[in-house]
Amino acid sequence: MTLLGDRLMASYSSRVRGDIERWAASGLIDASTAATLRRDVEASDRRSLSFGSVLAMMAALLFGAAILIFVAANWEAIPRLARVCALFAVIFVGYVGGAVVKSRGHPAIGEALWIVAAAAFGGGIALVGQMYHLAGDESSAVLTWCAGTALAAAALRSNPLTVAAAGIADGWLVMSLVGGFRLFAETAFPHLFVAVAVALFVLSYWTRSVVTRHLILLSLIAYAGLFAMDHDVLQVSFALAAVSVALFAAAVLAPEPVEGIARLGGRLPLHALIGFLTGMAMIQFTFADETGTGGGFAAASAVALAGIAAAVVLAGRESRGLRWIAYLGFAFELVVIYLVTMQSMLGTAGFFLTAAIILAILAFAIIRIERRWAAPVAKGA
Amino acid sequence: MTGRKLIASAVVLALLQIGFLGWIIAGRAAILRGGTEVLLKVEPVDPRDLLRGDYVFLSYEISRLPASLIANIPADRASSADGPVTVRLGKDADGYWRARTAWLGKAPTPAAGGEVDIVGHLSAGWTFAPDTTLSADYGIERFYLPEGEGLAIEQDMRVRPFGVRVAVANDGRAQIKGLMDGDRMLFEEPLY
Numbered sequence: 001m002t003l004l005g006d007r008l009m010a011s012y013s014s015r016v017r018g019d020i021e022r023w024a025a026s027g028l029i030d031a032s033t034a035a036t037l038r039r040d041v042e043a044s045d046r047r048s049l050s051f052g053s054v055l056a057m058m059a060a061l062l063f064g065a066a067i068l069i070f071v072a073a074n075w076e077a078i079p080r081l082a083r084v085c086a087l088f089a090v091i092f093v094g095y096v097g098g099a100v101v102k103s104r105g106h107p108a109i110g111e112a113l114w115i116v117a118a119a120a121f122g123g124g125i126a127l128v129g130q131m132y133h134l135a136g137d138e139s140s141a142v143l144t145w146c147a148g149t150a151l152a153a154a155a156l157r158s159n160p161l162t163v164a165a166a167g168i169a170d171g172w173l174v175m176s177l178v179g180g181f182r183l184f185a186e187t188a189f190p191h192l193f194v195a196v197a198v199a200l201f202v203l204s205y206w207t208r209s210v211v212t213r214h215l216i217l218l219s220l221i222a223y224a225g226l227f228a229m230d231h232d233v234l235q236v237s238f239a240l241a242a243v244s245v246a247l248f249a250a251a252v253l254a255p256e257p258v259e260g261i262a263r264l265g266g267r268l269p270l271h272a273l274i275g276f277l278t279g280m281a282m283i284q285f286t287f288a289d290e291t292g293t294g295g296g297f298a299a300a301s302a303v304a305l306a307g308i309a310a311a312v313v314l315a316g317r318e319s320r321g322l323r324w325i326a327y328l329g330f331a332f333e334l335v336v337i338y339l340v341t342m343q344s345m346l347g348t349a350g351f352f353l354t355a356a357i358i359l360a361i362l363a364f365a366i367i368r369i370e371r372r373w374a375a376p377v378a379k380g381a
Numbered sequence: 382m383t384g385r386k387l388i389a390s391a392v393v394l395a396l397l398q399i400g401f402l403g404w405i406i407a408g409r410a411a412i413l414r415g416g417t418e419v420l421l422k423v424e425p426v427d428p429r430d431l432l433r434g435d436y437v438f439l440s441y442e443i444s445r446l447p448a449s450l451i452a453n454i455p456a457d458r459a460s461s462a463d464g465p466v467t468v469r470l471g472k473d474a475d476g477y478w479r480a481r482t483a484w485l486g487k488a489p490t491p492a493a494g495g496e497v498d499i500v501g502h503l504s505a506g507w508t509f510a511p512d513t514t515l516s517a518d519y520g521i522e523r524f525y526l527p528e529g530e531g532l533a534i535e536q537d538m539r540v541r542p543f544g545v546r547v548a549v550a551n552d553g554r555a556q557i558k559g560l561m562d563g564d565r566m567l568f569e570e571p572l573y
Contacts, residue, residue: 073435074526074527075527075528080573081571081573084402088399088403091398091399092395094395095391095392096391096392100388103385103388117395125402128405130436131409132406132556132570133436133523133556133557134520135518135522135523151397152394152398155390155393156387156391
C-alpha cells in the first residue's frame, strides 16, 4: 500500500514539499516563507489532477466494478455469510483506511479507497437483495446506494464521492427511463430526480466539488429535454429555454455576484447556452412534427439562430468553450433546418452538396471569428 | 478537516452503512424465522421473460387476482389506484395455498386460524369489471440462482409444477424460503 502510494504520489507537489523542508532546514528560507510556499503548493495541488491520482481513481473504479460483478455472479463456492462479512470488511477498511491514508498526506489514494468502500456499500445492497430474493425494487435500491454515497461524501467532505453520488443518480434516471425498473408497472416519469439533483447540488458546496455542479446542471438539462420528449409538452421546452436565457443574462450582466453563488469557474454561460439550445431544439422538433414547414418551426429556428449569435456577441470573447458550443449549436441548427424544410426536394447528392456548403460556410465563419478574437484573448490571458 | 476528526467520521460512517445493511438482513431473517409458512404454486410465464440474467422470474397463482375476489371495491372507481392489496390465503387439499378473499388496503378483520394475510402491491389502471383479473406483485417474483443454473430450471418449470415456500410475517411481508420441484426441495434458504 505504502509502496504503491509512494509511487503514485511521487508527483511534483510532493517533491517540492520535500525541497521546501530541506531549504527551511538549511536556512535558505525562513519559516514563514516555507509555510507560504507549502500553502501555495497545496492550493495548486488541489486544482491539478496528477497522473497518479487519475490512475488511482481508475483502479478504484475497476475494483468497485469487480465487487459488483462478483456479487452478481452469485458464486456458491463462498458461503454468502462470508460474502457479506467480506463486503462489510471492505466498507470498513475502505472508509477508515482511506481517512488514515488521506490524513497522512496521500489524498488521491484516500479518495480512491473511499470510492471502493462506496462501491462495496452498493454491492452490499445488491447482495442482500439476492440473498433474500427481493424483487421489483431496484429503483429504491439504487436510490439507497446514491443516498449512502452522498452521506459518505458529506461525512468525509469528499469531491470524488460527491461526483460518484451524482453519477449514481444519473444512472438511476437513465434506468428509470429506459425501463430497467418497469418490470411490473408503468412507472411515472422520475420527477424525484430534481429533488436528488438539488440535494447533491447543495452538497457540492460543502464538498467543494465543481465537477458535481457541472454534471448536475448538464443532467438537469438532459432531464428537462427527456421530459419534454416523453410527454410532448411544449411548456417544459419553453421553460428550459427561458430559464437558460435568464441564467445567461444574469451570468453575463453580473458575472461576479453570479459566480459567487454558482461557483462554476465562470462556466455558467456554457450551461445556459446548452440549456437554451436543448429547449429550442425540443420546440423545433415539436413544431416540425405537428405542422411540417409551418410558421412555428421557422420562428423557433430564427430564435435559436439569433440566440446563438447573441451568445457569441455577448460572451464569446471571454470564453473559447462557449464559442465552440455556439458553433456546434449552429451546425446542428443548419442540419435540422435543412432536414425539415428541404428533405423532400433534394436527393442524396443534393444533401451531400448542401452539407459540403454548410461545412464550408461554418469553417469560414469559425476561422474569421477565432482569428479576430485570438489577439485580445491572448492579451487578456 | 483534521486527521483525527476525519478518521472518526470515517469510522462512524462505516458503522452506519454496515449497520444499515445488517438491519435489512436481520429484518429479512426475522421473517424467515418467525413468519407463517405457506406453499404457493408457480405458474409458467412467457418463456422470453422467464429468465433475466441470473434469476428466474416467478409468477404465482395469486399474482393474478380475479376482480370478483376483492371485497371492498369502491363504488365510485372503475379502475385501481396504485397501492397495497391484502390477500387472505387458505390451504387447499393439494397442499398449495390459494387466495380466498382480497381487500384494497388493509384487511378489516385479522386472519383466522389456518389463514394467512399476504400484502401485495397493485399498480394503477386495472379495471374492476367483474370478469377481469388484476395483476398483483408481492416482492417475491424473483429467485436468484448461481450463475448458469437458471436455464435448466426454467425449462423444467414449463413441464412440471413448481412451488415456492414462502414465509409471511404478521404484517403481511413475504419472504421466499425455498424453491420446490414438485415435492422435492431444490433450494432451501438459510437464515443468513
